[in-house]
Amino acid sequence: MTTRDVRLTAPGLYTAAGTDPGDLWETLLAGKDTRRPTEALAGPWPEFDTAFLVDDLDAATLGVHRRVLRTSEKQARMALYGARLALAGAAERGPVGGPGWGLYLGLPTVDEELLRFGALDRLHAVAGSPGDVAALYGREVPPFSGLSHLNSTAAAHVSAVFGLTGAMAAYAPFSDAGLTALIDGALSVAEGENAAALVGAVSPKVHPLLFAQYEELGWNGAVPGEGAAFLLAEPAGAATGSAVASGASGASGARLAGYGRAFGAGAEDRSEAIAEAVHAALETAGTDADGIGWVLPDAAWTVDGARAQSAALDRVFAGAAQRPAHFTCERATGVLGPAHPLAHALLALHGLASGRRLVADGDAVREEALPAPRALVLACGARGQVCAVVLEGAEK
Numbered sequence: 001m002t003t004r005d006v007r008l009t010a011p012g013l014y015t016a017a018g019t020d021p022g023d024l025w026e027t028l029l030a031g032k033d034t035r036r037p038t039e040a041l042a043g044p045w046p047e048f049d050t051a052f053l054v055d056d057l058d059a060a061t062l063g064v065h066r067r068v069l070r071t072s073e074k075q076a077r078m079a080l081y082g083a084r085l086a087l088a089g090a091a092e093r094g095p096v097g098g099p100g101w102g103l104y105l106g107l108p109t110v111d112e113e114l115l116r117f118g119a120l121d122r123l124h125a126v127a128g129s130p131g132d133v134a135a136l137y138g139r140e141v142p143p144f145s146g147l148s149h150l151n152s153t154a155a156a157h158v159s160a161v162f163g164l165t166g167a168m169a170a171y172a173p174f175s176d177a178g179l180t181a182l183i184d185g186a187l188s189v190a191e192g193e194n195a196a197a198l199v200g201a202v203s204p205k206v207h208p209l210l211f212a213q214y215e216e217l218g219w220n221g222a223v224p225g226e227g228a229a230f231l232l233a234e235p236a237g238a239a240t241g242s243a244v245a246s247g248a249s250g251a252s253g254a255r256l257a258g259y260g261r262a263f264g265a266g267a268e269d270r271s272e273a274i275a276e277a278v279h280a281a282l283e284t285a286g287t288d289a290d291g292i293g294w295v296l297p298d299a300a301w302t303v304d305g306a307r308a309q310s311a312a313l314d315r316v317f318a319g320a321a322q323r324p325a326h327f328t329c330e331r332a333t334g335v336l337g338p339a340h341p342l343a344h345a346l347l348a349l350h351g352l353a354s355g356r357r358l359v360a361d362g363d364a365v366r367e368e369a370l371p372a373p374r375a376l377v378l379a380c381g382a383r384g385q386v387c388a389v390v391l392e393g394a395e396k
Helices: 021-030 068-072 074-086 117-125 131-138 150-162 176-190 208-217 238-246 267-285 303-316 339-354
Strands: 006-014 100-107 170-171 198-204 228-235 257-263 292-296 357-360 364-369 375-379 386-393
Touching: 006 021, 006 074, 006 339, 021 339, 021 357, 068 100, 068 131, 074 150, 074 170, 074 228, 074 292, 100 150, 100 176, 117 131, 131 150, 150 198, 170 176, 176 198, 176 228, 176 257, 176 339, 176 375, 176 386, 198 339, 228 303, 228 339, 228 386, 257 267, 257 375, 267 303, 292 339, 303 375, 339 357, 339 375
Parallel strands: 100 170, 100 198, 292 375
Antiparallel strands: 006 228, 198 228, 257 386, 357 364, 375 386
């Protein structure tokens, strides 16, 4: 059994554009502005007064006790909601969870500061007195901060709420984490380690500290966004499939046909690494550049990353009869970190199910027929990690 025998079903997508891949598709076509003012943040996002934010959901919507919210960061709550969207209705058609159900998550590591920004001046004033420093930390550090700042909290809450006690893994912190989760989740099913695997990824919450970390990594000014993207990997034809395959995208027959992973340590190696990963994905999918109908590259939020990705794709598709359209959902979601490539995967599944693709046409987006039943999705981590996957429609 290979990953080609694993179906990708039950899409759950939570972004500024809505709660479904179809919502995102229509938002992109309509050119709707989904940004929100950033006044509610702990401080203004530098150079922007808007960002692509999602609501921080309450306990009733998430289906958990309110005490859970006291020990979770917003990214954990986004993960809970994305998982709930993906598994909606599954319990009505068949059992969900148990030792045969795994969980694979791509998670960010950018969290709120342990000490509030407003306390920094007071900390400076008492810096010479250890006792006063300790008292200040006791007053100013938010309750449950030590618990809520662990990414493992997100995995723990999702597995506990939905009873996913099979093999699992979490990956962080860059954009490759989401596709790594997809590949490993599909492999766990293909190799019989899990009967089914919930795969998901979450963005960082938008916060001033995120800017500081993005800037250190070479941020090019891209607008940040929040969101979660989830799906289910299951054996083709399995009973669990009929229980959960009904998703708004209708992509119950789509599958992970091929994948590739590589690493480029320096900027000069990155383009070669991306090309290597894409070639590996094409080879394992049993196709070539002419067999790809749609390319969804990573949101290139660094200058070096954008240059390397563009050069690699130029090289891969140089000999293709017709270069496939490239598209990113960034204009409706912002940059979603680990969730961005997985959101692209859900958008690709939606397009494969309908035989359509989206194409950027200047400031507008248009829809057209998909010329080949395969899509290539890329993830390029900020430190040189690269993942590429080929998704294939049901008719192949």
